[in-house]
Amino acid sequence: MLVVDSKTSILGIGEDTLDAAGAGLTAREVAQQGVVWPEIAELLDSRRADVDAFLAPLLARPDLRIVLTGAGTSAFIGECLVPALLRQGLRAEAVPTTDLVSGPLSFLQPAVPTLLVSFGRSGSSPESVAAVALADQLVDNVHHLVITCNADGELYRMAEGRSNALAILLPEATHDRGFAMTTSFTSMLLSAALAFDAVADDAVQAPSAAARQLLESALPLLKELVAQRFKRVVYLGSNELRGLAREAALKLLELTDGQVVALFDSPLGFRHGPKTIVNDRTLVVVMLSNDAHARRYDLDLLRELRNDGRAGRVLALSGIAEPALGGDCMLLQGVDDANDLALALPYIVFCQSYALLQSLDLGLRPDTPSVSGTVNRVVRGVTIYPCEGKSDVSGR
Known part of the structure; x- marks a missing residue:
């Protein structure tokens, strides 16, 4: 750090x-990124055996669908990654959790083996947690790769101890405390790029x-x-x-x-x-x-x-x-x-x-820029409604 x-x-x-x-907070988090990224590369190198053991059998499947998801900035990580994954011959799509949660039967395909890649700074936004649960409920063969900055977040805890999930927890320095995602965005993007070999370790x-x-x-x-x-x-x-x-x-x-x-x-x-x-x-x-x-x-x-x-x-x-x-x-x-x-x-x-x-x-306070207070660092006020689809098979 x-x-x-x-x-x-x-x-x-x-x-x-x-x-x-x-x-x-925001200034330090912007400035530290050039120092944090080599730490991310070292972390992924140390986890390479675990990551490869989890991903290699999945990526070898020609019918695998990779869904990269997150809310807001975390969703844009997937949008950055998709072109690189497609060039590798993988079937990859970026679908925000905000779409998955409101239209699960439109965006999740029950009969298609799916790797859901979830990005989350806090890992506790309501949509991120609900997207994982919905994938478990609706998709016959689903695996989860969680990339998060928060050991106390719901996403990280949900991935622990599950045979169909792997979590990559990034260093504490990546867990931005300012309102805007900066280090967390680039660190999660880099982590996924390294995990999927879209960026070489020495690059x-x-x-x-x-x-x-x-x-x-x-x-x-x-x-x-x-x-x-x-x-x-x-x-x-x-x-x-x-x-x-x-x-x-x-x-x-x-x-x-x-x-x-x-x-x-x-x-x-x-x-x-x-x-x-x-x-x-x-x-x-x-x-x-x-x-x-x-x-x-x-x-x-x-x-x-x-x-x-x-x-x-x-x-x-x-x-x-x-x-x-x-x-x-x-x-x-x-x-x-x-x-x-x-x-x-x-x-x-x-x-x-x-x-x-x-x-x-403009005279604003970048660490908390919303003058009205109606936009928050971790989204609030989201009600998650049950989806009447397949019976719940979460916790497998």
């Missing part, structure tokens, strides 16, 4: 000032170093963006980075308490209507893929948006240097060979940092 000295600063702001402004150091450097090198650019006070921000990304764009948009929406409207899409999809949101108060952030094929489409839209001249600013995030990026670009160092899942890690640190600084500039 990263311990930051009280005299140091994060994103150019002293820690005492951050604490007084109600931003200390973690480069994004970790890029994230640590970014916190210093990106500061002048971040300050410029904050000073421009954009009213609308659009994040665009292809394939794995589309799910990341969705998370980036949510992070800005959450930390600015809805004062900045945030949207996400793919670069190709953006032309099909959503592009109408662009005006002179709009920042568009294009997260460029390292995949050569997808990158061509990303660059086409980047050029188009700049030629349109309508957006207040069009910024490129890139792991590869090339003239087509133009001058308005945040170039990450040392990740030109990273796949897009690994590239997503430092990309989101940039987006989290911008959201944090914008929140402070």
Whole structure:
């Protein structure tokens, strides 16, 4: 776990000032990620025998359906992972717990062997717990992989002692105490990517170093963006980075308490209507893929948006240097060979940092940004209704 000295600063702001402004938790959790990720890689390496023993027989089944699930940010982890798993020849889908719980008979297939991969920072949201129970109730042959940050959460406890379940408990440092999920998001994403061999163990150091450097090198650019006070921000990304764009948009929406409207899409999809949101108060952030094929489409839209001249600013995030990026670009160092899942890690640190600084500039308290108090760190007020389907076979 990263311990930051009280005299140091994060994103150019002293820690005492951050604490007084109600931003200390979130700032530390954003800043620590480049240090935490190698710990995640070590953890997965130490659990490799258990993980492989659990997953290998399941992944060898050609009829296996993998359902990646979670609520809110945790659901977006699955959206980031699905393209990489599909390239491995696996049948993978991202279905939020919020969909599974409201429509279990629509999203769970009783006769199809299923691996339900549940992500949860607290592991205690009502929908996450209910999704596991519903899968047990409705699916004939179901297994559970739980990735969570909380040893006291319901998901972790439910997985213990079950032959059809495996839990990966992440270090305490990943259990964000601030409102917004930051370290927990990237750590659960990385853990799953390592578990499914979508990111190699030795590929973690480069994004970790890029994230640590970014916190210093990106500061002048971040300050410029904050000073421009954009009213609308659009994040665009292809394939794995589309799910990341969705998370980036949510992070800005959450930390600015809805004062900045945030949207996400793919670069190709953006032309099909959503592009109408662009005006002179709009920042568009294009997260460029390292995949050569997808990158061509990303660059086409980047050029188009700049030629349109309508957006207040069009910024490129890139792991590869090339003239087509133009001058308005945040170039990450040392990740030109990273796949897009690994590239997503430092990309989101940039987006989290911008959201944090914008929140402070708006006079909010990022650790508890909801002024009305109607949005909470762990969702409350959800009533779970019984599903009249197959008889309950949980506890097997």
